Amino acid sequence: MKRTWESFSNKELLVSPSLLAADFSNLESEIKRIEDAGADMLHLDIMDGHFVPNISFGPPVVSAIRKKTDIFFDTHLMLTNPAKYIEPFAKAGADLITFHVECDDDPDEVIALCRKFDLKVGMVIKPKTPAEALFPYLEKIDMILVMSVEPGFGGQSFMSEVLGKCRTLRNEITARNLPILLEIDGGIDAKTVIPSAQNGVNLMVAGTSVFRHPEGADKAIELLKSAQKDLVL
Numbered sequence: 001m002k003r004t005w006e007s008f009s010n011k012e013l014l015v016s017p018s019l020l021a022a023d024f025s026n027l028e029s030e031i032k033r034i035e036d037a038g039a040d041m042l043h044l045d046i047m048d049g050h051f052v053p054n055i056s057f058g059p060p061v062v063s064a065i066r067k068k069t070d071i072f073f074d075t076h077l078m079l080t081n082p083a084k085y086i087e088p089f090a091k092a093g094a095d096l097i098t099f100h101v102e103c104d105d106d107p108d109e110v111i112a113l114c115r116k117f118d119l120k121v122g123m124v125i126k127p128k129t130p131a132e133a134l135f136p137y138l139e140k141i142d143m144i145l146v147m148s149v150e151p152g153f154g155g156q157s158f159m160s161e162v163l164g165k166c167r168t169l170r171n172e173i174t175a176r177n178l179p180i181l182l183e184i185d186g187g188i189d190a191k192t193v194i195p196s197a198q199n200g201v202n203l204m205v206a207g208t209s210v211f212r213h214p215e216g217a218d219k220a221i222e223l224l225k226s227a228q229k230d231l232v233l
């Protein structure tokens with residue numbers, strides 16, 4: 001059952017499994033598997049081989065899976081020039097597009113393009129980028145993503161040094177009384193979800209720990225969601 005953007009609240013710990021860790025030869029059944037397990041969104045990692053040293057998939061794949069599911073598409077663009085690709089991803093069925101503040105395009109232009117195509121907008125910072133880089137844009141966006149690994153590959157270890165930035169951003173969201181969701185991406189599992197929630201993160205991207213959990217995706221999502229009790233806004 002599709003959840004709408006309006007149904008997502010900061011008070012709820014949400015899980016967005018990353019398709020990057022799925023079996024790419026069986027995308028339809030892989031998506032069904034995490035939907036049945038209670039995923040709130042689906043995280044789509046788009047890599048251009050330039051902004052990051054890896055290539056994943058593009059609009060044709062997003063468009064193909066859109067025909068098979070109505071789950072909310074949380075689309076993470078790791079692209080040097082996101083502006084050029086907002087329209088193709090919107091037409092392919094993205095619901096929210098998140099782009100890097102470190103990209104080569106003007107963030108205000110990218111935000112305007114997302115709005116033109118009726119998309120929710122997120123902005124993301126790499127592990128070494130300060131929280132303050134996002135401060136000028138907070139009133140204009142719907143979601144913030146903090147990378148807890150260097151973008152480019154799934155299955156990397158969580159960088160706990162980004163937790164302070166999560167707290168800074170959550171406090172800023174609260175101080176400005178904004179409805180922005182705070183998301184984290186990279187190395188999230190049953191253990192690292194706890195300090196993330198304690199530092200104000202309510203939207204958890206998890207690739208390896210959900211799609212490849214030895215006890216199945218149901219168990220993986222249940223474990224992640226049990227950190228609801230640790231969430232401190």
Ligand code: DX5
Pocket residue numbers: 018020021043045076149150151152153154155156185186187188205206207208209
């Ligand atoms: C990394 C991607 C992540 C990654 C997460 O560039 O943005 O979404 O797939 O994968 P795990 O959860 O395996 O670290």
Ligand code: ZN
Pocket residue numbers: 018043044045076185205
């Ligand atoms: Zn991602």
